[in-house]
Amino acid sequence: MEPEPTDLAALIGEHDDGVSLLSVLERIQAHYRYLPQEAMILVSERLGLPLSQVYSVATFYHAFSLKPRGEHLISVCQGTACHVRGSARVLEAVVKTLGIHPGETTPDNKFSLQTVNCLGACALGPVVVIDGQHYGLMSPARVGAVLAKYRDGRAGSDTP
Numbered sequence: 001m002e003p004e005p006t007d008l009a010a011l012i013g014e015h016d017d018g019v020s021l022l023s024v025l026e027r028i029q030a031h032y033r034y035l036p037q038e039a040m041i042l043v044s045e046r047l048g049l050p051l052s053q054v055y056s057v058a059t060f061y062h063a064f065s066l067k068p069r070g071e072h073l074i075s076v077c078q079g080t081a082c083h084v085r086g087s088a089r090v091l092e093a094v095v096k097t098l099g100i101h102p103g104e105t106t107p108d109n110k111f112s113l114q115t116v117n118c119l120g121a122c123a124l125g126p127v128v129v130i131d132g133q134h135y136g137l138m139s140p141a142r143v144g145a146v147l148a149k150y151r152d153g154r155a156g157s158d159t160p
């Protein structure tokens with residue numbers, strides 16, 4: 001989705017009364033699924049902050065992306081607790097199913113894949129989060145069925 005200047009102005013403009021940089025970036029990320037360069041420049045101008053500060057915040061948080069993301073963001077935990085329970089094999093199954101590696105997006109823009117170091121649910125490892133929905137005790141065998149729900153638009157129709 002290419003940013004329209006009017007969309008950007010509206011997204012930022014609603015927040016120009018003492019708004020925090022973080023909340024403006026969150027709003028833009030939610031709308032475009034990434035932070036377009038034009039948006040970063042406009043945010044810098046509108047909030048009166050150095051562009052370097054805007055980029056610094058944008059690159060610090062995992063939730064933000066400087067590259068367009070797919071419709072669904074898949075985070076596969078590779079932290080220690082998940083690792084000892086087989087998260088590498090879960091990641092391998094996701095890579096094989098989607099044909100992309102961490103940091104990449106499927107050609108149909110349906111899925112983006114990333115690895116993270118902990119999702120805060122270590123006891124349920126291996127953990128995968130898709131669009132904020134946690135899938136605990138993941139196994140390579142479950143990957144296909146879980147991803148199919150998102151590909152077919154059935155996600156959220158039942159419990160994980």
Ligand code: FES
Binds near residue numbers: 078081122125
């Ligand atoms: S290490 Fe995976 S959720 Fe904490």
